[in-house]
Amino acid sequence: MSELTKKIAIQYQGIAKAFDTPVLSGIDLSVNSGEMFALFGPSGTGKSVLLKTTLSLIVPDRGDVLINGESVYFGNPDTLNTVRDIIGYVFQYAALFDSLSVAENVEMGLSERAIKEMGLEAVQERIWESLDLVNLDPGEVWGKFPAELSGGMKKRVGIARAIAGRPEILLWDEPTTGLDPVNTAAIERLIKQLSEELHVTSLLVTHDVEGGLEMCDRVAMLEGGKLRFCGSPEGFRNSEDAVVKAFTDRRAANAALDILDIR
Amino acid sequence: MKFSFARGPSLALAQKVNLLAEHAGQIGLLFFDLSLASIRLRVSSKAIFRQVYLIGIQSVPIVLLAAGLVGIVTSQQGGYQMQSSLPVYIMGSIVVESVILEMGPVLTAIVMIGRVGARITAELGTMKVSEQIDALYSVGRDPVEVLAAPRVLAMMISMPLLVALANMVGILTGMVSAQYTLGLGAERFFYGARLFWHSYDMFYSLLKAFFFGIAIPLIAVHMGLRTRGGAEGVGRTTTESVVLMILTILVIDAMFPPLFLQ
């Protein structure tokens, strides 16, 4: 493995996926190790589908994903287990396990092997730490069930579960969508803080373009099954592409309605 | 579309057949995965016990109630049908045989479809549409091992026991009911029952229960895991699942006499 490929944490190679209609038609995208990368795009363009192909939650029709240079779909069958081990996934609606308490939910973020190796006490400690890292009061939420939590708290527990195994890579599926501005700011600070403290690579799908441009090293935009933009935040801000502009400018957004044929 | 001449009703039929084949294939794969998980001892015994409690033990009252009522009805309707054309003690045989061979297993299965099968489909369906199934995979757990296997195994254990209980209670209430309505005492009831009794019948009954105990949770899990489309999807899939479970039980039931009573 060369120095160059080693530095790429996630590499999507020609990912194509169709359900009833084509959703992704050949996505090539690389996220470097240690990088914070934001992915923008209108609703329903397949951002979640792309994220899910990383862990084989959705299997692409064509293409492959390389994690630290290892093929998820055409390599050693064990690679997928490793990949699920080293990647934390934050789901759009938290996707907490209803029947488990908050602590049990976070514990699920640890692999079975890790739980065995760590032992009961270290596991409890890890759960406590993880809840603390997402600014929840562990003592307060420990035994609660997801149905007793507010939307913002659920998202935090979802994040705590994703980081419990101390992943190398975090995939964030719209972590701030549906939250009030205060919670949005808090979660965004958290994303940045976690990425720095835990030294993770982050791929962040978000509708909060300003936040994404501010936080991330590079950004991309998915639209119509293709990458419409991929580059630096400055490049995104200064792009002349009408659809890209629509994401940084409300007036341009109105103009883009016609281009995207949205009524 | 494979057949260009398939239009209108024949197209609809072709699609139904295709869908059925798809279901059958997927259920077969699920069964294979489940067997693999069980053989490799990848299923937590704690989870199985929990499901035996939820599925088996908590179903005892409703199963017994249903079986008790069936015993009473069988004995009274049998008595009415025969009216004096046959010796009354024949009622013993009629009640025992219809409860053990047919009513005990089938009625218990129907009750369990409503109480357990529908619940499994709705529970897993909700987990599917709220991405909890995806979340399980993402943390390296296999939903077949964690969710499906404990439910299927618990049902396989519970069904024969529940049917055995249902048989006993059905016979008991049938006997008591015959005593009050036909004046047939317990001794003559069992005299009649023994006339046509084969101990194989009990085995036949429990074998049915065993097969039902596999079919019901297998379909319930399969339907739950293929749920799509939010709350509405969960409702629709649960209904489809119940229909499929009932039909499957009746088909298995219909296959039993030619296969095992020859």
Ligand SMILES: Nc1ncnc2c1ncn2[C@@H]1O[C@H](COP(=O)(O)OP(=O)(O)O)[C@@H](O)[C@H]1O
């Ligand atoms: N499991 C699935 N089955 C069928 N269609 C799906 C599935 N997942 C996503 N889709 C479809 O793919 C498209 C993209 O969805 P998604 O990736 O969730 O969009 P978004 O960019 O908003 O995250 C949508 O039209 C959606 O209906």
Ligand SMILES: [Mg+2]
């Ligand atoms: Mg999405």
